[in-house]
Amino acid sequence: MPLQNRVDPFGQIVASPARGLFTGNRGVIHDPDTKTLMRRRWSTPHWLVCALDFNDRPPRDVMGRNARRPGGPLRTGWTELFFLDEVTALAAGHRPCFYCRREAAKRFASAFADAFGTAMPKVAEIDGRLHAERLAAGTAPRPLTETEVRALPDGAMVALGERPFAVRRGALLPWSFGGYGAPPPACRSLPDGIALVTPPTTVAVLRAGYRPVWHDSAPSVG
Numbered sequence: 001m002p003l004q005n006r007v008d009p010f011g012q013i014v015a016s017p018a019r020g021l022f023t024g025n026r027g028v029i030h031d032p033d034t035k036t037l038m039r040r041r042w043s044t045p046h047w048l049v050c051a052l053d054f055n056d057r058p059p060r061d062v063m064g065r066n067a068r069r070p071g072g073p074l075r076t077g078w079t080e081l082f083f084l085d086e087v088t089a090l091a092a093g094h095r096p097c098f099y100c101r102r103e104a105a106k107r108f109a110s111a112f113a114d115a116f117g118t119a120m121p122k123v124a125e126i127d128g129r130l131h132a133e134r135l136a137a138g139t140a141p142r143p144l145t146e147t148e149v150r151a152l153p154d155g156a157m158v159a160l161g162e163r164p165f166a167v168r169r170g171a172l173l174p175w176s177f178g179g180y181g182a183p184p185p186a187c188r189s190l191p192d193g194i195a196l197v198t199p200p201t202t203v204a205v206l207r208a209g210y211r212p213v214w215h216d217s218a219p220s221v222g
Contacts, residue, residue, distance in 0.1 A: 001015075002015045002016055002017045003015060003035055003036075003062060003063055004036065004037050005030075005037075005062065005063060005079070005080055005081050005082055006018065006019075006020075006081070006082050006083075006177060007024075007081050007082065007083050007088070007089065007092050007094075008088070008092070008164070008175075008177070009088050009091035009092055009157045009159075009164040009166075009175060009197050009198075010091075010092065010135050010136065010159070010164070010197060011041075011091075011092035011093055011134055011135050011136025011137075012136060013037060013041060013081065016177045018082075018084070018177045018178055019082045020082050020083050020084040020085060020088070020177075020215065021052070021083070021084065021085045021086070021213060021215060022049050022050065022051070022052065022082070022083045022085065022086055022089055022213070023050050023051070023052050023080050023081065023082050023083070024047070024048045024049045024050045024080075024081050024082075024083060024089055024094050024097070025047075025048055025050065025078040025079055025080065025081055026041065026042035026043065026044060026046075026047045026048075026079070026081065027042060027043030027044035027046075027078060027079070028043050028077070028078055028079055029041060029042060029043055029079045030063045030079040032063065032064050032065045035062075035063040035064065036063075037079075041136060042136075042137070045127045045128065045130075045131040046123065046127050047092075047093055047094040047095065047127070047130070047131075047134070048094055048095065048096070048097040049083065049086055049089040049090070049094045049095060049096050049097060049101065049104075050097045050099075050100050050101060051097075051100045051101055054100040060077075060080060062080050063079060063080060064077075065077060066078075084175070084177060084178075084179065084215050085212070085213055085214050085215035085218075086104075086212035086213040086214075087155050087157065087166050087212045087213070087214055087215075087218075088157075088175070088215075090155065090157075090198060090199075090202050090206075090212055091156075091157035091164070091166075091197045091198040091202075092134070092135075092136065093130050093131070093133070093134030093135070093136060093137070093199050093202075095108055095126060095127070095130060095202070096108050098123065107210055107211075108126075108205060108210050109121055109126065111205045111206075111208040111209050111210040112126055112201075112204075112205050112208070114208040114209065115201075115204035115205055115207065115208040116204065126201075129199075129201045130199050130201055130202065133199035133200055133201055134199060135197065141159060141195035141196060141197065142195060142196045142200070143193070143194070143195050143196075144158065144194050144195060144196050146189060146190045146194075148196075149167075149190055149194050150170070150190075152167045152203065153167070153203065153206040153207040154167055154168050154169065154206065154211075155167065155168075155198075155206045155210075155211070155212045155214075156196075156197075156198045156202075156203050156206055157175070157197040157198045158172070158194050158195060158196055158197055158198075159194070159195050159197050160191060160193060160194050160195075161193065164197055166180065166218070168214070168218060168219075169220075171183035172184065173218055173219065178217075179215050179216075179217030179218075180215060180217045180218045180219065182219055183219070
């Protein structure tokens with residue numbers, strides 16, 4: 001029985017046997033004795049996208065007890081979440097970790113600075129903006145016009161109803177926990193009711209040049 005630790009583009013955490021390319025966390029949000037989620041879905045505004053493997057560290061007991069003070073007992077540690085790819089994690093409102101994905105985090109911060117015309121930002125500034133825009137934190141999806149959809153950068157995600165799509169080279173790729181599907185046939189106009197899923201701040205970072213990691217199933221289009 002899969003654990004409830006897989007994140008969709010809307011930021012919802014569900015049970016799925018697929019694991020994807022990245023892990024990450026929102027702090028401690030699980031009971032290590034039952035390996036089930038508590039009612040809260042975050043304990044910190046710092047939502048991270050982390051590497052599955054880092055510095056040959058030993059495997060973790062997923063949703064178990066993985067934090068130890070010197071000479072002390074194992075504590076809960078953080079709750080491992082999993083994402084199909086970085087595109088999915090960014091849509092859910094996460095950003096690269098400065099510890100295990102330092103180079104990616106530095107590129108993200110540099111693109112943030114370029115996007116908003118500021119000096120290199122602190123993580124609190126980045127995460128404060130993101131938390132105010134995350135769908136899973138209560139923000140409503142923003143409806144988009146067709147012109148706005150067509151102007152989105154690669155790696156942004158939108159939704160038509162409950163169906164998420166990722167923008168790649170002008171096409172909309174249907175998303176699932178197992179991977180991406182082929183884009184629908186090109187048409188002269190898009191359907192009404194498309195809404196933005198990726199936080200606007202992250203869209204600006206993508207537009208400023210940040211390139212997220214895609215799952216191998218994403219077809220080359222355009």
